[in-house]
Amino acid sequence: xxxPRLKIPEGWEERAPEGWxxxxxxxxxxxxxxxxTDEFVRKAIDTGINPRTILDDGLFPGFNLxxxxxxxxxxxxxxxxxxxxxxxxxxxxxxPLLAAQAEKPIGVFVMGTVLGDMHDIGQSIVAIMxxxxxxxxxxxxxxxxxxxxxxxxxxxxxxxxxxxxxxSTTVYYQKVTIDEIEKAGLRDNVKILIGGAPTTQxxxxxxxxxxxxxxxxxxxKQAKRLIAEPRTAxx
Ligand code: B12
Numbered sequence: 001x002x003x004p005r006l007k008i009p010e011g012w013e014e015r016a017p018e019g020w021x022x023x024x025x026x027x028x029x030x031x032x033x034x035x036x037t038d039e040f041v042r043k044a045i046d047t048g049i050n051p052r053t054i055l056d057d058g059l060f061p062g063f064n065l066x067x068x069x070x071x072x073x074x075x076x077x078x079x080x081x082x083x084x085x086x087x088x089x090x091x092x093x094x095x096p097l098l099a100a101q102a103e104k105p106i107g108v109f110v111m112g113t114v115l116g117d118m119h120d121i122g123q124s125i126v127a128i129m130x131x132x133x134x135x136x137x138x139x140x141x142x143x144x145x146x147x148x149x150x151x152x153x154x155x156x157x158x159x160x161x162x163x164x165x166x167x168s169t170t171v172y173y174q175k176v177t178i179d180e181i182e183k184a185g186l187r188d189n190v191k192i193l194i195g196g197a198p199t200t201q202x203x204x205x206x207x208x209x210x211x212x213x214x215x216x217x218x219x220x221k222q223a224k225r226l227i228a229e230p231r232t233a234x235x
Contacts, residue, residue: 017049114170126164157234
């Protein structure tokens with residue numbers, strides 16, 4: 001494969017104020033300058049740029065460029081981690097803005113990345129979008145043991161739970177977690193949504209999940225579908 005290149009979002013100028021430039025942010029995320037990223041995203045928010053635009057046009061280009069390099073083994077874990085830290089600095093500022101736009105709570109959603117898996121950028125974005133769609137969101141983070149999911153589902157009387165997995169090895173723990181929920185006698189109380197790059201609708205069907213989301217938009221669509229479906233009420 002040829003050397004990965006920065007993919008500039010088409011039409012970004014129309015979504016930004018006159019004279020605005022994202023290139024400094026693209027580079028900051030790429031090289032992992034998280035303090036600069038924080039400052040730049042604050043400036044974008046203060047300027048009134050839509051948070052989704054900041055995410056798509058401002059934060060993703062530099063992140064994706066490094067992601068492609070990581071996949072091609074041009075860079076390795078340390079470089080990818082500092083890029084992820086910068087990305088998360090930006091996400092942390094956007095999250096409350098999107099949550100503030102949310103409608104009244106439509107359901108309790110517990111999100112987490114399954115056991116053995118440290119990837120959390122995608123699930124954080126899904127969580128932010130679900131919050132924005134009106135779900136009351138608890139994010140358990142990464143490397144979540146099935147017992148932790150079960151404990152939290154019970155404690156919060158969750159309506160939905162979401163399992164993210166990015167590795168072809170850890171998708172197996174989506175199945176294990178579903179099996180454990182079943183064994184704990186909670187399977188009829190909670191709807192289960194899965195996602196992550198190596199997952200598919202076929203995999204979701206195979207492991208008995210209730211839904212699968214390719215991306216954050218689909219995740220919200222599926223969550224809204226599932227919240228309307230009948231399930232056993234919590235005692
Ligand atoms: C960033 C990254 C890392 C970072 C993670 C930092 C962090 N805080 O997340 C670090 C450097 C730690 C890392 C480590 C490793 N990684 Co990595 N990583 C990536 C990378 C570059 C980007 C992943 C990402 O964030 N994508 C962006 C988000 C937005 O996309 P997403 O996660 O797919 O999420 C979207 C959808 O999938 C969906 N979605 C996600 N979750 C959920 C959940 C639900 C419920 C729903 C409905 C939807 C949904 O919606 C999201 C938004 O659209 C990918 C390659 C790539 N370009 O994708 C490799 C990649 C995933 N990593 C890979 C590997 C191999 C590893 C390591 C094993 C490397 C190593 N040798 O140690 C370790 C594993 C560590 C571990 N135990 O988890 C491989 C996996 C291959 C495979 N199929 O198994 C990939 C594909 C790279 C590659 N081609 O080699 N990685």
